[in-house]
Amino acid sequence: MQFLDTSHGSDILGDLVDVILDNRDYLSEVDGSIGDGDHGINMAKGFRLYSESIQGQSLSLAKAFTTLANTLMGSIGGSMGPLYGSLFLGMGNASKDLDTLDARTFGDMLSAGLESIQSISDANVGDKCLLDTLVPAVMDYRHAVDDDDSFTSALQALRNGAERGCESTRELEAKIGRAARLGERSKGHLDAGAVSCCLLLVRLADSTERHLERAAA
Amino acid sequence: MQFLDTSHGSDILGDLVDVILDNRDYLSEVDGSIGDGDHGINMAKGFRLYSESIQGQSLSLAKAFTTLANTLMGSIGGSMGPLYGSLFLGMGNASKDLDTLDARTFGDMLSAGLESIQSISDANVGDKCLLDTLVPAVMDYRHAVDDDDSFTSALQALRNGAERGCESTRELEAKIGRAARLGERSKGHLDAGAVSCCLLLVRLADSTERHLERAAA
Amino acid sequence: MQRIINDPDNVVDDAVRGYLRASPEFYAATDHPRVLKYAATTSGKVGVVTGGGSGHEPAFLGYVGDGLCDAVAIGEIFSSPTADAFLEAFRVADQGRGVACLYGNYAGDNMNVKMARQMAEMESIDVKTVIARDDVASAPADQREKRRGVAGEIMMWKVGGAAAARHDDLDEVIRLAQKAVDACSSIGVGLSSCTIPANGKPNFTIAPGHMELGIGHHGEPGIEVVPLPDAKAMADAMCDPVLADQDFTGGDVAVLISGLGATPVMELNLLYAHVADRLEAEGITVHRADIGNYFTSLEMMGATLTVMKLDEELKPLVDAPARSLAITR
């Protein structure tokens, strides 16, 4: 059985910071077509602040997620602060007392994040928002675990679900956020939040897998 | 000797109204190149109001000039109200008690207008303004009268002086009004006030001449 | 982008510093850089807090003062303040009699206030909220819960602030602020777009010669884009949905016309003349009119109209003394 050592929080979240900073302009560009073009700016601002604040510290996964969540909630405001803040706070709380995560408890952590975000937002799958990525990703992951797939295969399911969900937003009409004002005209474009969520989940899976491999080696 | 019957005020000023209304767009266009493009609007507004206010009345020259002056001063404000207002008020006052004007008293009327405008404005010939038209026109007229030219020839001198003066503003650098802000760049364009003044003086000469001809016939 | 700023990412912090330096009679700093409190709050009263994105000046911070709000949470441009900021505003406004948090219905604000309230609860600060939903263009009357808050928020602050100033208790302040904003029906017209400094390009477009009826304070789309009418027809186009929203006839109203930023104030008064004609024709009496830049959207051109139904309870609160950067009575 595969385990993720939760002491690698700084490492894993460092990867998440990288993917956001690397895609700052891309995310703003996606937001630009049907939103106000600042999603990359908003996200990069929060993730950079987190990264600066923990500079050189080696944090547990729970501590790292909680710190990121507090930075987002405390510094970026808007909708992204509470939404991604809740997601990571939920994930941080769920992993708080665990030294290792197996495929199932990793899934519990993801579900806790999803529940946390749903407690603050009324948005649903189909509204053309980050939940269109998050919900299928978490569901696919959990199904894989329920099917007794390996941790690695479950992570692949997470990636697949995220990418499929993200892609699904292209044909949706936005029901929430700024893009909702465009009605029909919002179709034909990816949702910026769905894209950032997909980037984050894929990188989380990549990073986790690398740690699993290293632990196995 | 030729005389102008001063009872034809409405007729003669009607011609002045026509020339301003006909050139409304042209005057604004001239003002547009180095001013704010409203000289035609300002002038047309004042002359139209005068024309409406005396509708159907047959006024003496003095009464007509005084009414036009009061309309300009009372309704258009800005710089044109007091400047053209003073000009016509001076001319009205000078012709007040006369039933007829000969070449000399017509010249006194023009001079009174010029003095009146100079009492309100410090502008001089060479400043690129309506005085560049008015001063040489009046001077040329008076010289012609002093040389014992006929009324008709003196009116031709008035036209020539006005046109030469107006044309002289093309190469002047504006020292007054909005165009002064352009400094060197104001060169190469006619001054709007000089143009309107030229149009008015030429039409005044034309109209006067027509009345002289009719009286002679 | 013709802006008077330094780093576009620091516009809000830089501006807050300016407000603090310029108006020490109104503003005092707090432990949170994005929270200002009224420098001279009277003691023993219910705290009144507001907050929202920047770019709407004088809203929100201009309504901190005597007979108005005690603290304000300040967000990035067109973006909700953080939960932390709302929490700190609750803390500095609370004098043990509870806090009325009076803000507008936007997703981010709702989420951040919700989180801040949860945190305040842990600190035993009693926070109650009124959420302004006065923009008739943003949802039909039977879906009022979806409506955005616009300039009716000013009436909510005015009435809530006046109730707190006369030492009403929290429930009464909340009841009156809610009543005030429920009595308001508003609509906006947009004549041009605006540019968020950090974005550097216009947020949306309105074709020259057109206006967007029902536009939101951040450029949210309205009911329709129509050829720009004259002021009289514009007044009617704004009055129609507002007067259809509530029965104002036979009573007194307060009217507020706010510019969206770049429209000259003389045009707002010109517009008001036609609104006043229309109200008079419908038998509605204007008790007072406030015309000016009260709730803007950066340098958008356009205006919002708010009509507020008054009764004998609201009237004295609307007229009560107030002193702040944005309004003085």
Place this chain on the structure above:
Amino acid sequence: MQRIINDPDNVVDDAVRGYLRASPEFYAATDHPRVLKYAATTSGKVGVVTGGGSGHEPAFLGYVGDGLCDAVAIGEIFSSPTADAFLEAFRVADQGRGVACLYGNYAGDNMNVKMARQMAEMESIDVKTVIARDDVASAPADQREKRRGVAGEIMMWKVGGAAAARHDDLDEVIRLAQKAVDACSSIGVGLSSCTIPANGKPNFTIAPGHMELGIGHHGEPGIEVVPLPDAKAMADAMCDPVLADQDFTGGDVAVLISGLGATPVMELNLLYAHVADRLEAEGITVHRADIGNYFTSLEMMGATLTVMKLDEELKPLVDAPARSLAITR
């Protein structure tokens, strides 16, 4: 042209009607359609009159009120009121103690006031004038008589109005108003042009990414057009000529920053932070700062800075109570 108007030729009359309807507590009509008088002037005082072109709102009519002006003559956009209008303003403001006519140095205003004074003389109304010349960019200090009046006029109205309100006689009101505006040095920066409704196209151009230092209130050209600097450098570029114009060091000053119309008020406060830093560094103490849209140029972007040297005589007059659409103290 995205304007809220009816006939572009009637903008001013239509707007005056709106002001009268919206603010009966401030404005009463007179026998001249382009003259408004304060609706509640106290009796037995020197009358204070101002006037000027429209398009500068809240100037000039916003400064009619308690402790300020008693009547205002209103011109076309960017164009002097008529002599008739000034005369009527003198008439309604005169209470037998004479009239102080406080206006700005523009050719049209000078001519119309001159004519109005001549007419007033025939009616035995004693009119004295102060002509504001505070714009340091419009002529060097040794040619002060050529300088334009800009936002320093507000300080002239404030001080002259306060002196009249405490029943100073005409000579004293004139002396203090003159002293007030002489104590002011101002400069403007333009970031974009504006469009006069009757013209329908921008009055001049400022290339994006540039600003015009020393621009006048109607777009009169300034000292130079430079690349748009950041707010800190802009504050220095404005402070340099202003602080060089008079010796402000060691004393108290009043500072006024006015937006030109479309620049958001948050940016004016942001700019002020740097002005305040600079004044502090030069040992100059800010007694009070007024930051807002006090004297605009339609929808121009940009701002003016006015620094006024205070002494013990001017300070109480600057701080004295006042109540009008534009300022309240």
